[in-house]
Amino acid sequence: MKKFILLLGCLILSINTAFSQQIIPLWHDGVPNSQPTEVTEIHETERILWIEQVQKPTLEIYLPAKAHATGRAVLILPGGGYRGLAYDWEGTDFAKWFNSNGITAFVLKYRLPISDSVVESHKAPLQDAKRAIRTIRANSKNWNLSEDQIGVMGFSAGGHLASTLGTHFDHEEVIEADSINTLSARPDFMILIYPVITMKEPYGHDGSRNNLLGENPDEAMIEYYSNETQVSENTPPTFLLHATDDDAVPVENSLMFYKALKEKGHQPEMHIYPEGGHGFALAIGHDHLEGWTERLYDWLETLD
Incomplete structure (x- = not known):
C-alpha cells in the first residue's frame, strides 16, 4: 500500500509538472x-472571473517550458478596488x-x-503579498528561478498592494516565524499598471481607500498607505503605466510615485498614454495602446 501511495504521489507530481500549472x-x-466565519468565497464568471470574499489565499503557478525559461519570475496581483479580484483579466491572462x-x-x-474572516482589515493583503514573495524565494531552486530576479506586478488596487510591498517590505510584522518568513519580502522590481498609489485627496481612489482603511481612517493611516510618501533608497526598480483619461484612478497617482522615486535617486520608466481609461489590461483592440506589453518586455530586458 505504501508503494502504491508513493507511486500515486509521483504520478500527481508528474501530471502537475507536465501541465506546468x-x-x-x-x-x-x-x-x-x-477568524472563523460562515462566509464562503464568491466566483462570478459572466465576463471575467471575479472573486470576492477570499477565505484561503493561494498561489497559482505558471511555469514556462524549461528550454526557454529565463530564471525570472513575477508575482501578479489582480485589481478590484480591494473589494474583489479581476482574477483572469488582470491575473492569469498575464501569467500566460x-x-x-x-x-x-x-x-x-x-x-x-x-x-468578515479578516481581523485587522488593512494588514491582510500585505501579509499575503509578503508571504507570496517569500514562498517564491524559498522554492526558487525547485522552480529554476534566480533569487534576485523575483518581481511583482499589480493593477489598480493590486498596483497599490504591489507598491506597498515595494515600500513596506521591511516594516515589522507580528507573525509567527517559520523558515519562509525569515526570507526577504523585497521584490527585485515592480510593475505598476494604472496603480492606486495615494490615499490622499484629491487623487486617491475612494473605493480602494474605504475598503482598505475604512470610511474614516486617521491621518497616520492615510499617510502610511500613501505610498508616494514611503519611497526609500531601497525601493525596487519600477515600471509605471497609466492613461491620461483614467477617470477612476487619476494619472497623478503614477506621476506622484514617479516623482518620489526620482527624488530618492531612482530611474523609473513610465509610459503615459493619452487614451485608454481604466482597467484596459492587455488593451487588445485599443490601437497603439495594445503595444504597451512590448514596452514592458523591453524594460525587463534592461534589468539583466
Whole structure:
C-alpha cells in the first residue's frame, strides 16, 4: 500500500509538472489575522472571473517550458478596488503572456480587507503579498528561478498592494516565524499598471481607500498607505503605466510615485498614454495602446 501511495504521489507530481500549472495554499499552518466565519468565497464568471470574499489565499503557478525559461519570475496581483479580484483579466491572462516570454508567473489570490474572516482589515493583503514573495524565494531552486530576479506586478488596487510591498517590505510584522518568513519580502522590481498609489485627496481612489482603511481612517493611516510618501533608497526598480483619461484612478497617482522615486535617486520608466481609461489590461483592440506589453518586455530586458 505504501508503494502504491508513493507511486500515486509521483504520478500527481508528474501530471502537475507536465501541465506546468498548479495551485498551492499560501499558508500551511493556519491563516494569520483571520477568524472563523460562515462566509464562503464568491466566483462570478459572466465576463471575467471575479472573486470576492477570499477565505484561503493561494498561489497559482505558471511555469514556462524549461528550454526557454529565463530564471525570472513575477508575482501578479489582480485589481478590484480591494473589494474583489479581476482574477483572469488582470491575473492569469498575464501569467500566460509572461510564460510566452520565458518568465515564470504566480497569480496571488489574496485576502480582501472587507471580508468578515479578516481581523485587522488593512494588514491582510500585505501579509499575503509578503508571504507570496517569500514562498517564491524559498522554492526558487525547485522552480529554476534566480533569487534576485523575483518581481511583482499589480493593477489598480493590486498596483497599490504591489507598491506597498515595494515600500513596506521591511516594516515589522507580528507573525509567527517559520523558515519562509525569515526570507526577504523585497521584490527585485515592480510593475505598476494604472496603480492606486495615494490615499490622499484629491487623487486617491475612494473605493480602494474605504475598503482598505475604512470610511474614516486617521491621518497616520492615510499617510502610511500613501505610498508616494514611503519611497526609500531601497525601493525596487519600477515600471509605471497609466492613461491620461483614467477617470477612476487619476494619472497623478503614477506621476506622484514617479516623482518620489526620482527624488530618492531612482530611474523609473513610465509610459503615459493619452487614451485608454481604466482597467484596459492587455488593451487588445485599443490601437497603439495594445503595444504597451512590448514596452514592458523591453524594460525587463534592461534589468539583466
